[in-house]
Amino acid sequence: MPRRARTSETPAEPEAAPFEASLARLEAIVGELESGELELEASLSVFEEGVALSRRCAEQLGEARQRIAVLVEKNGELFERPFEGDDAEAGD
Numbered sequence: 001m002p003r004r005a006r007t008s009e010t011p012a013e014p015e016a017a018p019f020e021a022s023l024a025r026l027e028a029i030v031g032e033l034e035s036g037e038l039e040l041e042a043s044l045s046v047f048e049e050g051v052a053l054s055r056r057c058a059e060q061l062g063e064a065r066q067r068i069a070v071l072v073e074k075n076g077e078l079f080e081r082p083f084e085g086d087d088a089e090a091g092d
Contacts, residue, residue, distance in 0.1 A: 022060075033050075
């Protein structure tokens with residue numbers, strides 16, 4: 001019997017789900033798709049859900065990145081500067 005496209009783990013709206021819940025659901029979706037047990041239509045539906053969740057996770061990460069400030073010490077004083085990613089300390 002094919003598995004259902006939507007499970008009880010599926011949030012009603014991806015935008016309303018916390019990042020961790022969205023990521024957990026994405027992992028579950030990958031497992032469902034890799035299992036090969038879904039019929040074509042169910043696979044497409046689950047894939048579409050995964051794409052929407054992936055986009056929302058990317059948005060949430062972008063928003064979080066904008067909020068991060070890195071404290072930098074220069075000459076004994078602390079300064080705030082925007083987070084620039086993994087290369088942030090390379091130029092210091």
